[in-house]
Amino acid sequence: MIPAMPPTASRSARQASVSALRFGRVATMGAIAVLIVFAGVWGSWGNAQHVLLTKxxxxxxxxxxxxxxxxxxxxxxxxxxxxxxxxxxxxxxxxxxxxxxxxxxxxxxxxxxxxxSGPAGILYAWVPLGGALLLASVVVAGGMRLRRVAWGLGLAGVGLLTAAFIAVQ
Incomplete structure (x- = not known):
C-alpha cells in the first residue's frame, strides 16, 4: 500500500477487480451457453426443416x-x-x-x-436441441450461478427428450 493513499482506496480497487473478474466469468460462461444452444439448434435444423416446413x-x-x-x-x-x-x-x-x-x-x-413426420418426427428432429439445453443448464448453473435459469433449461431439455422418446414408441 502506498503511504499517501488512504486504506479505503486499496479496498475499493480490490472490489473493482473482483467485480471485473465476476463480470468476465459471467460473460464468458454466458457466451459458451449461447454457443451450446445455438449448436443444438443448428444440429436439429438439418432434419427439422424438412419435417416442419412440408409445403x-x-x-x-x-x-x-x-x-x-x-x-x-x-x-x-x-x-x-x-x-x-x-x-x-x-x-x-x-x-x-x-x-x-x-x-x-x-x-x-x-x-x-x-x-x-407428425408429432413424433417433429420431436425427434429436435433431440439435439434437448441435449444442448441439458448441457447449457450445467454451464449456466456452474459458471454463471443462475440456478433458476439453469433449472428451467434443464427441465426444458429433459421434457423435450422425454416427449421425443414417448412419441416415437
Missing amino acids: GREQGTVKVTACADGTCSGAFSPTSAGARARARVEIAEAVAVRKGRTYDVVLKPGGADALR
Whole structure:
C-alpha cells in the first residue's frame, strides 16, 4: 500500500477487480451457453426443416419391409399432391422403426431418404436441441450461478427428450 493513499482506496480497487473478474466469468460462461444452444439448434435444423416446413415436399407413408445396418426400407405411398410412389425409400432405424409397420414420412429433396413426420418426427428432429439445453443448464448453473435459469433449461431439455422418446414408441 502506498503511504499517501488512504486504506479505503486499496479496498475499493480490490472490489473493482473482483467485480471485473465476476463480470468476465459471467460473460464468458454466458457466451459458451449461447454457443451450446445455438449448436443444438443448428444440429436439429438439418432434419427439422424438412419435417416442419412440408409445403412442396413429398409426403406419404412407408410400409417397412426390411431393416439392416441401422436403416430400414420399404415402399413409399404418396399422400400429397405432386408426390410419386417409390418402390424403396430408407428411414433411420434409430427412430423406433419396426419391420411390418407403416409410418407417416416426408422425403428429403433429391433422394430416397425419409424422415418421420407428425408429432413424433417433429420431436425427434429436435433431440439435439434437448441435449444442448441439458448441457447449457450445467454451464449456466456452474459458471454463471443462475440456478433458476439453469433449472428451467434443464427441465426444458429433459421434457423435450422425454416427449421425443414417448412419441416415437
